[in-house]
Amino acid sequence: MTTQLKNNNFSVEANKNKPNTIKPKIARPNIDHLIKRILVERRKEQKKNFLIFTFILLTISGSVILTF
Secondary structure (H helix, E strand, O other), rough: HHHHHHHHHHHHHHHHHHOOOOOOOOOOOOOOHHHHHHHHHHHHHHHHHHHHHHHHHHHHHHHHHHHO
């Protein structure tokens, strides 16, 4: 029983002492591209919000004009 524990401890220590394997570098995203993408998305959202606001304003004004 004690020999099994010693063998297990040795294998764990052997795994800890292995040199780190070289990991392939992951390509980093281009920051300029990400900033441009964020700005484009904001412009689209602002345009959508403006169109919705204009539609609601025209609907309200149209209903007010028709009631008179």
